[in-house]
Amino acid sequence: MNPDQTVFDTLIIGGGPGGLTAAIYLRRFTRNIALVDKGHSRLGWIPVSHNYPGFPDGINGKQLLENLRAQLGRYGGHVMPGEITDLRLEDGLFVGDCAGPDGDLTRLRAHTVLLATGVADAGMPVARWDEAVAAGAVRLCPVCDGYDVIDRRIGVVTSEVNPVGHALFMRTFSEDVLLFERSAASVLNEEERRQLEAANVRHVESALVGVSMSEDLKPVLHTADGEDYPCDVFYPMLGENARSDLAAGLGAETVECRKLLVDDHLRTSVPGLYAIGDVTRGLNQIAVATGQAAIAATSIHNTLPWALRTT
Structure with a gap:
């Protein structure tokens, strides 16, 4: 198959758990798909996930990705390494320019597009x-693994929105929680300070300037006043911004953190353009991304003309 001359039913951009699950569904629906991934899924960072259903002993993030790729391969699908650098509409079709790892350019055309491009994290100075x-x-995810750090000494940093929320959330798992300021000027108001005091969360007022690791790989947090907090x-x-530029370039509606606004079928405001997972507004979870993938893939299949079976 020559990708440059094929019109795919769906172009999937992003090969994390959401994109791979959508690809599995669409291939099982016998749809002709192209899945492009540049290999930056955050799932690959996870040493062990204990809250993804079906793995009572946990599952390594990279292993889960490998399992999903192998499952996709069972149905004749594969991951095309590369990056979609431009996405546009031409003559009623989506056209994506795919830059391969060797710099070669492939032009992919499709009736529909599903974005599973995730988010880009803001920086934080952490050694090693x-x-x-x-x-x-x-x-990176209190919802994912708060249970796994019960009764440990936990350091958390304020966020721009609801700056004490994560510290209070972690206080349900440990009585030893420290909240650090992200910048020199505190973002906390009096009510938030009262909430921390009532929950017995220690508030470190001096701004966090860096994090080093001890010899036994424990974090040591350094503040602007020269103090160290093991x-x-x-x-x-980490702050985050959705990787939604391709969709925004087509006029798709975005909300906070550039996340895409989608409906119950995971459709964006651009007809034929779908989005799932962390790139959309909602809870950043593997299970959410895979559930959305099932909904979006089924919606895409039911929207496209029927591919009637012939033998």
């Missing part, structure tokens, strides 16, 4: 980042 995440010393676990609460 990869090692720290792999060891579970730095964690912790067992650190949640940087």
Whole structure:
């Protein structure tokens, strides 16, 4: 099959758990798809996920991705490595320019597009980042793994929206929670300070300026006043922006953090353009992304003309 000359039923952009699940569904619906992925799924960062259904002992993020790719392969699908650098409409079809790993350019045309491009995290100065995440010393999702850090000393950083919310959430798992300021000027109001005091969360007023790792891979948080705070676990609460530029370029409606606004069928405001997972407004969870993938893939299948079976 020559991708440049094929009109696909669906172009899927992003090969994380959502994109792969959607591809599996669409291939089982016998749809002709192209799935393009540049290999940056956040799932690959997770050493072990204990809250994804069906794996009582947990599942490594990279292993889960491999399992999904293998399952897609059972139905004749595969992942095309590369990045969609431009997405547009021409003569009633979506056209995506795909830059391959070797710099070669492929033009993909499709009746529908499903975006599963996720989010880009804002920075936080953490030394030995990869090692720290792999060891579970730095964690990214309180909803995912709060249970796994019960009764440890937990460091959390304020966020722009609801700055004390994550600290209070983690207080339900541990009585030893420290909340650090992200910048020199505190974003907390008096009511939020009262909430922290009532919950016995320690508020460190001096701004966090960096995080180093001890020899045994425990995070040590450094503040602007020169103090050091050893912790067992650190949640940087990275800010995020959705990777929604391709959709926004087509006029799709976005909300906070550039996330895409979708309806109950995961349709964006652009006809034929769907979005699932972290790139949309909602709860950033693997199970949410895969559930949305099932809904979107089924909706796409039912919207496209029937591909009647012939033998």
